[in-house]
Amino acid sequence: MSKPKVAFFDFACCEGCQLQVANIGESLLDILDIIQVVEFREVMSEKWDGEFDVSFVEGSITDEHAVERIKKIRERSKILVALGSCATIGGVNGMKNCFPLEEVGKYVYGESYKFFPTLQTKAVHQVVPVDYFINGCPVYQPEFITVLKCILQGIPYYVPEYPVCVECKLNENVCMYDRGLTCMGPVTKAGCNSWCINNGNICYGCRGLTINPNTEGFKEVLKKYNIPEDFLMKKIEMYNKCRELDKQ
Amino acid sequence: MAKVVIKDSPYNLKKAKILDVKTLTEKEKLFKLVFEDKTWLDFEPGQFIMVSLMGIGEIPVSICSSPLNRHYFEICVRAVGKVTNSLHKLKTGDIIGVRGPYGNGFPIKMIEGHDLLIIAGGLGIAPLRSLILYSIDNRRDFGEIHILFGCKTPGELLFEDEIEEWGKRLDIHFACTVDRADPDWKGNVGLITSLIPGVDIDPLRTYAAVVGPPVMYKFVIKELLAKGLPVDQILLSFERHMKCGMGKCGRCQIQNLYCCKDGPVFTFKEIMDMAEAL
Amino acid sequence: MKIEQYRILEKSLINEFIDKLTSISKVSAPVYKGFNNYAFHEIKSADEVSLKYIPTIIPPKKYFLPIKETLLDFKKGNEFKVEPTVEYDNIVLFGVHTCDISGIKCLNMVLSDKPKDTGYLVRKKHITIIGLECNDYCDEYASCAFVGAHIPTTGYDLMFTELTDCFIIHIHSSKGMDIIEKTGIFKPADSNNIEELKALRNNKLRIFNNEIPTERRYLPDLFDRSFNASVWKELEQKCLSCGNCTAVCPTCYCFDIKEDVDLSLQSGERYRLWFSCQLDPFAKVAGGIDFRRERSARQRHRFYRKFRYHIDRYGMVFCTGCGRCSRTCMAKINLKEVLTSLIRESEAKIWRKWL
Ligand SMILES: Cc1cc2nc3c(=O)[nH]c(=O)nc-3n(C[C@H](O)[C@H](O)[C@H](O)COP(=O)(O)OP(=O)(O)OC[C@H]3O[C@@H](n4cnc5c(N)ncnc54)[C@H](O)[C@@H]3O)c2cc1C
Ligand code: SF4
Ligand code: SF4
Ligand code: SF4
Numbered sequence: 001m002s003k004p005k006v007a008f009f010d011f012a013c014c015e016g017c018q019l020q021v022a023n024i025g026e027s028l029l030d031i032l033d034i035i036q037v038v039e040f041r042e043v044m045s046e047k048w049d050g051e052f053d054v055s056f057v058e059g060s061i062t063d064e065h066a067v068e069r070i071k072k073i074r075e076r077s078k079i080l081v082a083l084g085s086c087a088t089i090g091g092v093n094g095m096k097n098c099f100p101l102e103e104v105g106k107y108v109y110g111e112s113y114k115f116f117p118t119l120q121t122k123a124v125h126q127v128v129p130v131d132y133f134i135n136g137c138p139v140y141q142p143e144f145i146t147v148l149k150c151i152l153q154g155i156p157y158y159v160p161e162y163p164v165c166v167e168c169k170l171n172e173n174v175c176m177y178d179r180g181l182t183c184m185g186p187v188t189k190a191g192c193n194s195w196c197i198n199n200g201n202i203c204y205g206c207r208g209l210t211i212n213p214n215t216e217g218f219k220e221v222l223k224k225y226n227i228p229e230d231f232l233m234k235k236i237e238m239y240n241k242c243r244e245l246d247k248q
Numbered sequence: 249m250a251k252v253v254i255k256d257s258p259y260n261l262k263k264a265k266i267l268d269v270k271t272l273t274e275k276e277k278l279f280k281l282v283f284e285d286k287t288w289l290d291f292e293p294g295q296f297i298m299v300s301l302m303g304i305g306e307i308p309v310s311i312c313s314s315p316l317n318r319h320y321f322e323i324c325v326r327a328v329g330k331v332t333n334s335l336h337k338l339k340t341g342d343i344i345g346v347r348g349p350y351g352n353g354f355p356i357k358m359i360e361g362h363d364l365l366i367i368a369g370g371l372g373i374a375p376l377r378s379l380i381l382y383s384i385d386n387r388r389d390f391g392e393i394h395i396l397f398g399c400k401t402p403g404e405l406l407f408e409d410e411i412e413e414w415g416k417r418l419d420i421h422f423a424c425t426v427d428r429a430d431p432d433w434k435g436n437v438g439l440i441t442s443l444i445p446g447v448d449i450d451p452l453r454t455y456a457a458v459v460g461p462p463v464m465y466k467f468v469i470k471e472l473l474a475k476g477l478p479v480d481q482i483l484l485s486f487e488r489h490m491k492c493g494m495g496k497c498g499r500c501q502i503q504n505l506y507c508c509k510d511g512p513v514f515t516f517k518e519i520m521d522m523a524e525a526l
Numbered sequence: 527m528k529i530e531q532y533r534i535l536e537k538s539l540i541n542e543f544i545d546k547l548t549s550i551s552k553v554s555a556p557v558y559k560g561f562n563n564y565a566f567h568e569i570k571s572a573d574e575v576s577l578k579y580i581p582t583i584i585p586p587k588k589y590f591l592p593i594k595e596t597l598l599d600f601k602k603g604n605e606f607k608v609e610p611t612v613e614y615d616n617i618v619l620f621g622v623h624t625c626d627i628s629g630i631k632c633l634n635m636v637l638s639d640k641p642k643d644t645g646y647l648v649r650k651k652h653i654t655i656i657g658l659e660c661n662d663y664c665d666e667y668a669s670c671a672f673v674g675a676h677i678p679t680t681g682y683d684l685m686f687t688e689l690t691d692c693f694i695i696h697i698h699s700s701k702g703m704d705i706i707e708k709t710g711i712f713k714p715a716d717s718n719n720i721e722e723l724k725a726l727r728n729n730k731l732r733i734f735n736n737e738i739p740t741e742r743r744y745l746p747d748l749f750d751r752s753f754n755a756s757v758w759k760e761l762e763q764k765c766l767s768c769g770n771c772t773a774v775c776p777t778c779y780c781f782d783i784k785e786d787v788d789l790s791l792q793s794g795e796r797y798r799l800w801f802s803c804q805l806d807p808f809a810k811v812a813g814g815i816d817f818r819r820e821r822s823a824r825q826r827h828r829f830y831r832k833f834r835y836h837i838d839r840y841g842m843v844f845c846t847g848c849g850r851c852s853r854t855c856m857a858k859i860n861l862k863e864v865l866t867s868l869i870r871e872s873e874a875k876i877w878r879k880w881l
């Protein structure tokens with residue numbers, strides 16, 4: 001069996017997720033044993049004009065040009081994977097949707113904004129069908145490998161439908177609330193093995209809201225800990241703004 | 249850390265070889281299996297096994313063949329997700345892992361000597377087929393046998409050949425219905441509940457065995473009660489999320505009952521006052 | 527109380543004892559993690575140990591039923607092979623409180639029930655438990671006296687109790703006796719020590735007040751009447767379904783089973799992982815149907831698992847009163863308060879009958 005042909009593409013993003021993949025460490029060699037990377041702007045200059053078995057797409061879709069480009073990539077790819085928060089949930093780019101587009105244009109390009117048409121930020125699945133989602137800003141390397149194995153086995157990968165706290169407790173961390181800090185863990189999708197908390201940071205909620213978050217209850221919790229409510233809403237908005245497009 | 253092999257682990261699997269795969273509908277396939285060590289799967293109708301595809305997962309599946317068949321056992325699987333879709337890709341000769349049987353199964357000894365009313369909705373026919381085949385094999389031990397089978401469309405009808413044969417038998421009353429007909433369909437149209445008022449049974453000497461999608465139970469039970477069936481003669485088989493199959497993982501719990509161990513077959517009497525059951 | 531079963535250890539020698547213990551075996555003991563949190567960790571010397579501690583983040587259950595545990599190693603394809611395995615360690619748990627010992631008893635009950643969990647039984651055989659009795663409540667969340675877990679009864683190899691100027695040690699098994707002999711720093715107990723221990727236990731009955739305004743024997747009755755209590759509905763809004771309360775509970779044992787393959791995709795392991803009835807995927811079946819969709823139903827399920835269902839099945843209350851669930855809940859859902867509200871609510875129905 002020939003190795004599956006794999007490509008990496010980036011849209012509006014910081015390219016940090018691809019960097020995580022490129023820096024995956026010793027297992028990278030094992031991975032390269034089983035896949036053939038045919039396009040990866042960040043690490044190689046080659047291009048490929050055939051069909052892709054698997055395309056990893058980083059970044060969110062923010063203008064007409066990007067829409068056309070992602071549609072072409074989709075057509076050429078048997079499997080399309082959204083890589084990182086910008087791609088899976090719109091990520092930080094979604095903040096743009098908090099303001100009228102005209103205002104955003106003016107802010108970025110000044111009076112010539114009309115020559116730079118912009119669109120509401122969208123996650124990749126809001127433009128073309130996506131087969132696999134790897135959340136995180138940046139992605140968590142072990143989860144990337146898990147998903148890759150699922151792809152190669154031809155089985156779906158289910159993003160955990162429970163919050164980060166679950167993994168955090170099993171890592172026996174001292175809870176941030178006990179330390180007098182806030183943490184987005186209770187309303188954020190798990191799958192990162194509470195990476196940030198294990199390393200002494202709070203959870204910023206980069207993976208997006210869990211499927212069934214109790215945001216009202218969470219506001220009550222913040223009140224109990226004397227944390228202003230809009231502090232939380234801003235944090236939720238920071239990564240989850242594009243979520244409202246899913247509901248339309 | 250020391251690591252040892254524990255052959256008597258309850259999670260150990262037996263290798264089963266696929267003897268044959270038959271496509272029944274767009275979504276369902278029938279798998280004929282034998283254990284590689286030539287042992288026999290000793291089970292009761294209504295029991296289930298845990299089927300493993302290594303590296304992919306393990307799922308509960310009802311055994312749908314007759315327990316008296318000593319040559320092979322069968323499962324009928326609908327492709328809905330990870331394991332079931334992967335199972336559909338397997339071919340004759342492939343090996344899968346099996347443990348079990350698990351669960352209580354239908355109370356055959358209680359049913360024998362009585363009339364039997366079988367009500368199957370869609371894939372619910374799978375565990376009931378085992379009961380039907382058993383009662384046909386032991387026909388003289390049962391009274392009247394009624395089979396009601398319903399599914400959404402004619403294209404979803406399972407075990408078509410067998411159904412045709414059951415319909416022809418003199419010693420079985422068989423009726424079938426679809427929710428939505430297609431132009432070729434000549435039979436009944438309507439929900440399965442519409443067939444119940446018409447069956448001619450003596451409610452006090454009848455056991456009803458009902459298996460189908462969760463939404464079906466409430467309506468069917470209502471009709472059966474209206475017919476005068478006693479609550480402890482209505483047998484229901486439930487589907488729950490299952491991981492261990494032996495009353496440990498807690499996934500299948502319905503209040504204080506473990507569906508995998510105390511069920512999956514319950515009398516309506518056992519669960520009628522139980523929230524979370526229906 | 528047979529005096530031969532008791533030994534004495536001078537208080538000043540406790541660190542020496544722990545150090546000796548670490549030289550003869552792998553030892554795990556409560557360690558301070560900051561912000562009033564403790565955890566059982568492997569220790570190398572006595573300085574790391576906190577003798578005075580409130581229940582650890584995760585109970586010592588983790589040594590008996592590991593958070594993640596391999597069930598099978600397998601090979602796929604033509605060389606299809608499955609090998610059920612167990613990993614175990616000879617380890618001494620030092621300083622286990624009676625509530626956590628009671629939690630381990632609950633696990634024993636479930637996992638040695640048929641079909642036996644052979645992996646668990648192997649692992650358990652290799653663990654030695656040295657208990658440490660609490661002379662006073664650890665904090666206001668504890669309700670160990672309510673469930674009778676505050677006094678040592680069984681389930682340990684050695685039990686340490688602190689008296690005025692020494693520890694008195696109860697030897698409960700030959701495994702415990704081995705440790706006494708190998709460390710060689712214990713003295714025989716005399717009748718004064720025994721008298722002091724008796725007095726301490728009597729005093730405990732006074733200090734450890736019944737924390738919840740009912741008695742254990744009324745629990746089945748209380749819960750039989752409380753399925754539709756309004757408390758559950760209040761929890762609907764409060765609970766975040768974070769699963770912390772179940773992750774830290776010494777008697778929760780629900781799990782998930784998953785697989786991992788190596789990059790060759792040809793071999794791998796099947797493992798089980800702690801899981802929780804509070805989480806969305808717990809009870810969902812194909813088609814997305816969830817028989818406990820509401821948070822209130824999930825919380826109710828947790829309480830019934832602790833205080834009702836297992837009384838019928840195993841004859842035991844599955845709560846040790848350790849208070850972990852209440853301590854860890856950021857929504858401040860408090861076990862003692864929930865029980866108290868249940869009692870208040872059913873007062874009209876049953877409380878009067880008890881008076
Ligand atoms: C006693 C019993 C008998 C059954 N008999 C049959 C049968 O004869 N034929 C048949 O096709 N199906 C049967 N099922 C259903 C079958 O077990 C599920 O369809 C299967 O587990 C889905 O697995 P999957 O990996 O393909 O789906 P997944 O990709 O894992 O998920 C699809 C959906 O199935 C649910 N699910 C996943 N694992 C389980 C599980 N262990 N138990 C229940 N639901 C689960 C998920 O929550 C999800 O909603 C039976 C179930 C039970 C409990
Ligand atoms: S630190 Fe954050 S993720 Fe961990 S348990 Fe506390 S709130 Fe949850
Ligand atoms: S810890 Fe509290 S908020 Fe979290 S699931 Fe338990 S009761 Fe709900
Ligand atoms: S329910 Fe709470 S108090 Fe009871 S054993 Fe579990 S964690 Fe401890």
Ligand code: SF4
Nearest residue numbers: 625660664668670848
């Ligand atoms: S709950 Fe009771 S036995 Fe457990 S640590 Fe607290 S006081 Fe000790």
Ligand code: FES
Nearest residue numbers: 493496497498508
């Ligand atoms: S499937 Fe594990 S308890 Fe029923």
